[in-house]
Amino acid sequence: MVVSPDIYNLHQPMLVAVDCIIFGFDERGLKLLAVKRQMDPARGEWSLMGGFLGGNESLDEAAARILHQLTGLTGVYMDQLYAHSHPLRDPGARVVSVSYYALIKISGHNQEQAKAHGAEWFKISEIPPLIFDHNEMVEMALQLLRRQAKTKPVGFELLPEKFTLPQLQALYEAIYQKELDRRNFRKNIQSMGLLEKLAEKDKAGSRKGAWLYRFNIEKYEAFKNQGFFFNVSV
Amino acid sequence: MVVSPDIYNLHQPMLVAVDCIIFGFDERGLKLLAVKRQMDPARGEWSLMGGFLGGNESLDEAAARILHQLTGLTGVYMDQLYAHSHPLRDPGARVVSVSYYALIKISGHNQEQAKAHGAEWFKISEIPPLIFDHNEMVEMALQLLRRQAKTKPVGFELLPEKFTLPQLQALYEAIYQKELDRRNFRKNIQSMGLLEKLAEKDKAGSRKGAWLYRFNIEKYEAFKNQGFFFNVSV
DNA sequence: TTATATAAGTGTACTTATTACATTTACAAA
DNA sequence: TTTGTAAATGTAATAAGTACACTTATATAA
Secondary structure (H helix, E strand, O other): OOOOOHHHHOOOOEEEEEEEEEEEEEOOEEEEEEEEOOOOOOOOOEEOEEEEOOOOOOHHHHHHHHHHHHHOOOOOEEEEEEEEOOOOOOOOOOEEEEEEEEEOOHHHOOHHHHHHOOEEEEEHHHOOOOOOOHHHHHHHHHHHHHHHHHHOOOHHHHOOOEEEHHHHHHHHHHHHOOOOOHHHHHHHHHHOOOEEEEEEEEOOOOOOOEEEEEEOHHHHHHHHHOOOOOOOOO | OOOOOHHHHOOOOEEEEEEEEEEEEEOOEEEEEEEEOOOOOOOOOEEOEEEEOOOOOOHHHHHHHHHHHHHOOOOOEEEEEEEEOOOOOOOOOOEEEEEEEEEOOHHHOOHHHHHHOOEEEEEHHHOOOOOOOHHHHHHHHHHHHHHHHHHOOOHHHHOOOEEEHHHHHHHHHHHHOOOOOHHHHHHHHHHOOOEEEEEEEEOOOOOOOEEEEEEOHHHHHHHHHOOOOOOOOO
């Protein structure tokens, strides 16, 4: 199948890797899933979950495969972030790594599987030193998350299917490291008409209890096709 | 230097390429610089200017090198766009290509050098079919340009150092394919205080002539460090 | 020299979006 | 029955964005 004309043979092939910045959110805040590296070099150090791009897959496929390996999840929201290419970034070999960022529901993933890979959740403010340029990747991913949270309903990837408005607000406050006005936040988010109020309350957070809501994905998709944009002011 | 532990040898190295989406602007509108491909496969077809990532350079460096090869320009505004990785995207070999987008002043580049590479400017609305996934790259670059033009002074990369407000407005109209109100545009752009009015007029466009302006880069950098963001509403 | 055609330049009123801010409500536990 | 706690709610002030029409400068043609 492959003809390999001369031009291709003059250049140096190199390994292409994928590293996943996996964010989650729980009552303690925004979190990153990192793994204890089980191979040389840098064995035993904290690292993003990664792997190499295979001969017959795209980067998107590789990223989904790697995320699935760690969490058992499929169909997760992922976005390509950046191609990291410093010639010496990986001391083991010349590797160009393409980072992907993923948003998952912490409660929804396979915890035994993650534990088997040496995975652990870290609060965003307490991320340990990671191998190579992985801390840089996390920093870039956070910036992307902040950009996207304004115009895409990323919050709904990170929360359980049923959630309360105080939870959603806490998520936005964690993403932007900034307190938001309760009334303005609720007005803003509810004015988009994408939340369905359920007939149940979550009593975990207070005596009074907070109403549970669900995100209406169909409505969002329909709006999107009409050129409507999700918009949260922070 | 390189230790190449086992893990690296299990995976398939592949070529990494860089392709440049080079935008320019003149009185006829927003334009793309494409080249007639001088190598197999797809010799003679239109293509983005590209090249392969070398063993001792980063992608940014490779992109700058490739742009310089074609235009003679250095220090040009470039941004990494996306890593394109479909296994069959290049029929000649397995190549992952990282696209870069560049904004240049059409008048400022070396035209003989570009011509020697078979380069030609195409109006954005008249871009011919390009090889492989290059049309897709251009489409993504246009989307990035539209996103960036709202919050970064990209316009000033595309115009000559001295330009008129009608020129700047025409640029924004070309980027967004949309007519803008003259008064509102001028109010908006001038309110940022980043334009210096010069004592000269450009009489090319009308009998009356339009005042020339210059972008104050120092002021912009200073503002940026204070958390100010460039902002054009379109 | 005067008239004409053409693009450049200008200000205000209206609408919409964003921000600031304080009281009441529900309910479990004491 | 009281108390403590988080949840829920509306309005006024400010800022940002939008819509809109006439005057000015000047080269060229009459």
